[in-house]
Amino acid sequence: MNKNLYQPVNAEIIDIIEESPTIKSFIVQPQESFKFDTGQFVELTLPGAGEAPFTPSSSPAQTDKMEITIMKAGRVTALLHDCNKGQKVGIRGPYGHGYPVEDFVGKEVYIVGGGVGLAPIRSLFLTLIDRIKDFKSVVCRYGAKTPADFIYKSMLFGQWQKIKGVDIKLTVDQSNGEWKDNIGVVTTILSPDDVNIENAVGVVCGPPIMMKFATIKLLEFGFKPEQIYLSMEKNMSCGFGKCGHCMLGKYYVCKDGPVFSYDMIKNYPNIWA
Amino acid sequence: MQTVFISQLKPLLDTVASQMDVYIPCKIKSHFVFSKYNSNTGNEVELNNIRACTPVKEFLFPLRELAAIFPEPLVPKEIKPFAIFGLKDCDLRSIEILDKVFTEKDFEDPFYINRRKNMFIISSDCFDPGQSCICNLLSGKPFAGKGYDLNISKVNVGFIVEVGSEKGENFITKNSSIFTKAGEDILAERENNRAETQKQLEEQNDEYKLDAPVHEIVQQSYESDVFDQEASTCVECQACTRVCPTCHCFYLYDTKQKDYFGKMKMWDSCMRLSYARVAGGENPRKVLGDRLRHRFMHKFSYFLERYGIDMCVGCGRCVDAEAGKVDIRRVIKKLNEELNVKAK
Numbered sequence: 001m002n003k004n005l006y007q008p009v010n011a012e013i014i015d016i017i018e019e020s021p022t023i024k025s026f027i028v029q030p031q032e033s034f035k036f037d038t039g040q041f042v043e044l045t046l047p048g049a050g051e052a053p054f055t056p057s058s059s060p061a062q063t064d065k066m067e068i069t070i071m072k073a074g075r076v077t078a079l080l081h082d083c084n085k086g087q088k089v090g091i092r093g094p095y096g097h098g099y100p101v102e103d104f105v106g107k108e109v110y111i112v113g114g115g116v117g118l119a120p121i122r123s124l125f126l127t128l129i130d131r132i133k134d135f136k137s138v139v140c141r142y143g144a145k146t147p148a149d150f151i152y153k154s155m156l157f158g159q160w161q162k163i164k165g166v167d168i169k170l171t172v173d174q175s176n177g178e179w180k181d182n183i184g185v186v187t188t189i190l191s192p193d194d195v196n197i198e199n200a201v202g203v204v205c206g207p208p209i210m211m212k213f214a215t216i217k218l219l220e221f222g223f224k225p226e227q228i229y230l231s232m233e234k235n236m237s238c239g240f241g242k243c244g245h246c247m248l249g250k251y252y253v254c255k256d257g258p259v260f261s262y263d264m265i266k267n268y269p270n271i272w273a
Numbered sequence: 274m275q276t277v278f279i280s281q282l283k284p285l286l287d288t289v290a291s292q293m294d295v296y297i298p299c300k301i302k303s304h305f306v307f308s309k310y311n312s313n314t315g316n317e318v319e320l321n322n323i324r325a326c327t328p329v330k331e332f333l334f335p336l337r338e339l340a341a342i343f344p345e346p347l348v349p350k351e352i353k354p355f356a357i358f359g360l361k362d363c364d365l366r367s368i369e370i371l372d373k374v375f376t377e378k379d380f381e382d383p384f385y386i387n388r389r390k391n392m393f394i395i396s397s398d399c400f401d402p403g404q405s406c407i408c409n410l411l412s413g414k415p416f417a418g419k420g421y422d423l424n425i426s427k428v429n430v431g432f433i434v435e436v437g438s439e440k441g442e443n444f445i446t447k448n449s450s451i452f453t454k455a456g457e458d459i460l461a462e463r464e465n466n467r468a469e470t471q472k473q474l475e476e477q478n479d480e481y482k483l484d485a486p487v488h489e490i491v492q493q494s495y496e497s498d499v500f501d502q503e504a505s506t507c508v509e510c511q512a513c514t515r516v517c518p519t520c521h522c523f524y525l526y527d528t529k530q531k532d533y534f535g536k537m538k539m540w541d542s543c544m545r546l547s548y549a550r551v552a553g554g555e556n557p558r559k560v561l562g563d564r565l566r567h568r569f570m571h572k573f574s575y576f577l578e579r580y581g582i583d584m585c586v587g588c589g590r591c592v593d594a595e596a597g598k599v600d601i602r603r604v605i606k607k608l609n610e611e612l613n614v615k616a617k
Contacts, residue, residue, distance in 0.1 A: 006340035048529035074552030244522035
């Protein structure tokens with residue numbers, strides 16, 4: 001008998017971290033070891049309630065458990081936010097193609113993130129800093145709505161800032177008064193001098209509107225479309241290019257993505273919607 | 274492969290039915306709908322002139338099925354062999370298309386494969402083409418080319434039975450007593466009948482004849498306004514995608530039963546407004562014309578690029594079923610004419 005590709009692996013939520021008022025990270029422990037590449041996604045099932053796609057935010061080096069950061073955005077995510085430790089869940093995957101990390105070797109990796117978009121980027125970031133010497137530099141520009149909306153606060157304001165070869169700048173759309181850094185959307189902290197564009201790759205992940213304007217900005221700086229990697233999070237359902245929900249032009253985002261270089265998809269309309 | 278003769282269909286169907294369930298097209302008003310064959314009803318079996326109005330996909334990929342359960346995993350159940358009688362070339366080509374999707378290496382659908390390998394296909398030649406039949410415009414024929422176990426062709430004195438697979442060959446050999454040899458004369462009659470039906474189709478569809486292969490026309494029409502114009506009468510009934518034998522979109526949803534949780538797989542439609550909508554509310558195809566464009570692009574461009582064949586077999590079911598009168602023949606013809614005008 002063939003393997004049933006619709007059957008999730010049983011798993012349990014073993015810890016929950018409140019990241020921001022609308023975002024929580026769930027530590028999920030599958031019954032069997034679970035491997036994925038950074039940027040690939042999984043389908044997380046809340047039995048009897050529903051299923052939704054998420055890119056794990058933990059390092060692929062960890063296979064006994066994974067961290068999934070979830071913003072309360074729809075029906076299933078709201079139900080997940082109501083869950084407690086010990087909740088049984090299911091995981092299918094991993095699906096699709098993640099970040100082509102080997103192609104980044106020797107280059108400056110210019111990461112632009114917004115909001116919960118830092119979740120997939122965190123997995124990439126952890127992968128990169130594990131072997132930081134292989135890359136010229138890792139430059140991260142990240143924005144949140146307010147200081148309270150930053151996720152992974154302790155790492156973001158602490159440990160990650162101290163890593164040699166890593167340059168992090170943060171911004172908020174609105175300050176709470178105590179914020180001493182930049183105020184404005186993430187594109188306001190992007191500068192063509194951040195990286196040597198000829199030897200750089202751009203990685204963009206965040207809300208659609210932010211991805212659109214960040215991509216436009218990188219193109220203005222002189223990035224070529226093939227130098228910009230986007231994590232396109234569409235309505236992935238089956239995960240293996242059959243059910244059709246996530247089609248973006250000829251691509252199944254679940255199978256051919258979710259990470260695409262901009263030149264692959266730039267000619268389709270409504271890619272940011 | 275053998276070609277044999279049988280004077281009546283009943284002994285053939287009874288023999289198949291003694292070994293497995295058989296589904297045959299039964300006439301309801303002007304349409305044929307599949308129902309289970311029962312040899313005791315004594316009704317005369319009528320050979321369907323064209324495809325049934327329902328798609329063959331429902332036998333391989335049912336409208337709704339249980340795909341997974343919790344906490345114990347679902348073991349796909351064994352399927353008993355079953356036979357479908359009266360499938361046409363368009364039906365067989367639709368199975369070829371579904372095979373590409375559901376038996377794809379690395380992502381094999383165990384439920385589909387289970388049914389597929391237990392399916393015994395008895396196809397038959399078309400005669401008196403339906404008003405909406407356009408297979409001739411989509412590289413199809415009114416008689417089966419491949420993909421059948423047995424194929425039936427009606428001739429004056431009875432029926433020619435042609436073997437198309439090892440399964441079919443075994444059946445004929447095992448039940449050789451009910452068949453006789455097919456003579457040269459009736460084989461010639463079959464060729465004449467086939468040519469005649471082909472001619473009828475070509476005459477009937479002359480007004481929809483295209484100046485280039487359909488995929489070339491659709492591929493060049495991405496920016497066309499025709500999709501928005503045609504969508505203006507669409508009432509989003511989704512019937513086009515339900516009756517389509519090649520449309521295979523589905524929706525996965527979770528249910529709570531008394532003693533288990535289930536994951537269901539159900540047919541879906543890309544013409545539905547919320548089909549591509551994401552949790553945050555964004556929707557890349559909010560506009561109906563964009564959904565119609567996507568459906569045509571998927572059928573005639575994206576699928577072809579991925580799997581090497583068009584995802585339309587020209588069965589015409591969508592033309593018959595459309596509540597909003599979006600006619601695939603007219604859409605393609607309009608795109609063709611638009612390109613001709615542009616070229617001038």
